[in-house]
Amino acid sequence: MFTPDELKTLRDAFRGPLLGPEDDGYDASRQVYNAMIDRHPRLIARCSDVADVMHGVGFARDHGLPLAVRGGAHNGPGLGVCDDGLVLDLGGMRGVRVDPGAGTVRVDGGCTWGEVDHATSAFGLATPSGFISTTGVGGLTLGGGIGYLSRTYGLTVDNLLSVDIVLADGRFLTASADENEDLFWAVRGGGGNFGVATSFEFRLHPVDVVHGGPMLWPFDRARELMRTWHDYIIGAPESINGWFGLVTVPPAPPFPEEHHLQKMCAVVWCDTSPTPEAEARFASIRREFGAPAIDFAGPIPWTTLQSLFDPLYPPGLHWYWKADFFDTLSDEVIDLTVDHGSRLPTMHSTMHLYPINGAVHRVGPSETAFRFRNANFAQVIVGVDPEPANTDRMIAWARDYWNALHPFAAGGAYLNMIMDEGPDPVKAAYGGNYDRLVAVKDKYDPENLFRINQNILPSSMVA
Ligand SMILES: Cc1cc2nc3c(=O)[nH]c(=O)nc-3n(C[C@H](O)[C@H](O)[C@H](O)COP(=O)(O)OP(=O)(O)OC[C@H]3O[C@@H](n4cnc5c(N)ncnc54)[C@H](O)[C@@H]3O)c2cc1C
Numbered sequence: 001m002f003t004p005d006e007l008k009t010l011r012d013a014f015r016g017p018l019l020g021p022e023d024d025g026y027d028a029s030r031q032v033y034n035a036m037i038d039r040h041p042r043l044i045a046r047c048s049d050v051a052d053v054m055h056g057v058g059f060a061r062d063h064g065l066p067l068a069v070r071g072g073a074h075n076g077p078g079l080g081v082c083d084d085g086l087v088l089d090l091g092g093m094r095g096v097r098v099d100p101g102a103g104t105v106r107v108d109g110g111c112t113w114g115e116v117d118h119a120t121s122a123f124g125l126a127t128p129s130g131f132i133s134t135t136g137v138g139g140l141t142l143g144g145g146i147g148y149l150s151r152t153y154g155l156t157v158d159n160l161l162s163v164d165i166v167l168a169d170g171r172f173l174t175a176s177a178d179e180n181e182d183l184f185w186a187v188r189g190g191g192g193n194f195g196v197a198t199s200f201e202f203r204l205h206p207v208d209v210v211h212g213g214p215m216l217w218p219f220d221r222a223r224e225l226m227r228t229w230h231d232y233i234i235g236a237p238e239s240i241n242g243w244f245g246l247v248t249v250p251p252a253p254p255f256p257e258e259h260h261l262q263k264m265c266a267v268v269w270c271d272t273s274p275t276p277e278a279e280a281r282f283a284s285i286r287r288e289f290g291a292p293a294i295d296f297a298g299p300i301p302w303t304t305l306q307s308l309f310d311p312l313y314p315p316g317l318h319w320y321w322k323a324d325f326f327d328t329l330s331d332e333v334i335d336l337t338v339d340h341g342s343r344l345p346t347m348h349s350t351m352h353l354y355p356i357n358g359a360v361h362r363v364g365p366s367e368t369a370f371r372f373r374n375a376n377f378a379q380v381i382v383g384v385d386p387e388p389a390n391t392d393r394m395i396a397w398a399r400d401y402w403n404a405l406h407p408f409a410a411g412g413a414y415l416n417m418i419m420d421e422g423p424d425p426v427k428a429a430y431g432g433n434y435d436r437l438v439a440v441k442d443k444y445d446p447e448n449l450f451r452i453n454q455n456i457l458p459s460s461m462v463a
Helices: 004-013 026-030 050-062 113-121 137-143 181-187 219-235 275-289 302-306 331-341 358-362 388-408 423-444
Strands: 043-046 067-070 086-089 096-099 104-108 160-166 172-176 196-203 209-218 240-248 263-271 298-301 318-326 350-355 377-385
Touching (some): 004 050, 026 043, 050 067, 050 086, 050 160, 050 196, 104 113, 113 137, 113 302, 137 196, 160 181, 209 219, 209 275, 209 302, 219 263, 240 331, 298 302, 331 350, 331 388, 377 388
Parallel strands (some): 043 086
Antiparallel strands (some): 096 104, 104 196, 160 172, 160 196, 209 263, 209 298, 240 350, 318 377, 350 377
């Protein structure tokens, strides 16, 4: 695939480290967040800057190497690493520059959300991201981005102002509402299909101390509470978000010992409205939902809320995801959800429902590649455990759960929260936007160099 001389030429041009199987640090560098993934690339190129990205893309293209692009390495099916190819690791590109006057932030392609929040929170500002701080900006953004601020300020892509991209042919360009608009449309949900995003520019919002955190109730109230939560969140003011979960209480502080390892139902809140308003709202939630058995909701710094679950989900656990969108949650869906949720196979395994109404609905389904703008909920069923021995059991549970609910779903899943299931879920996720994505793929990556992702096949490669 490449000779030692050709590799030397790349080494001479490359500023960051290049690691092959014989190098120290190779094994650590090929690991991703999901311990179920165990791939062996030929070369890991840890980029320092855009020039390194250009060299890496050119080297993979010219030598016919499979090319994986690694942002935060959180992807469930491990699409940031590959066998026998080149991994372009953006982890050396982690600069963040806040422009408080303009209310924007520019973020390098290898950052995690915790790094972005660290920089913006100094100014009392934030942009919508996810629910965990260790997730990569790259993959989360390019897939859409669902998080605590979705109902209030939209998806992450709804706050994306511009993106710098290195294309398959080595060109560098910027995509925004005024420049390369077709590409800008496609990267807002179309994943890593079109190039390597070296930098993102986001709109910021005033977010400082919010009112939020988890409330938990006994599992035997799950049906009734899921209905109450559904009806509440459908009509709630946009300043508040609350995702619903079926969980097992971790056997550690700060959870009260009498609840350790109990299955419970939870809502994790985030309200950005001023404190007196938020306090009044939470008092009425406690009345409407009934007093929680465990209640951690209150004033909390944004960065603390964003990283609350990081210790529960460190890197190195085994993960298996299934997902769907739902327009509504009928009584039958609630019954099935609670029934399967009562059999969570391991302590870390869980079912979450994330609201995506409010501000997300103000953008039309064809305005960005992410199209589920009429759905109200993104569901994820996730089997997680440190022990590989439990993998089969948690996969079987997640599949059964998903199979039972899928007939009631909106017809496609959030691609950032599924495994690698081939072309059908990709087509279903994009629906009426798929053909337009293929046209953009044909223009910017006709040879499908960027294929280690939820892949959109260029039309020349469709059988
Ligand atoms: C614990 C956990 C919590 C999560 N929480 C949320 C959440 O709250 N909200 C949400 O929306 N999603 C969430 N996700 C899903 C997450 O969005 C996806 O796993 C996403 O792919 C992670 O992005 P990454 O950069 O960390 O991943 P990586 O594994 O590095 O990359 C994932 C994919 O994106 C591509 N990619 C990454 N960076 C770039 C780039 N700069 N340019 C081009 N392509 C790139 C890669 O090629 C690959 O195909 C979560 C995942 C985990 C494991």
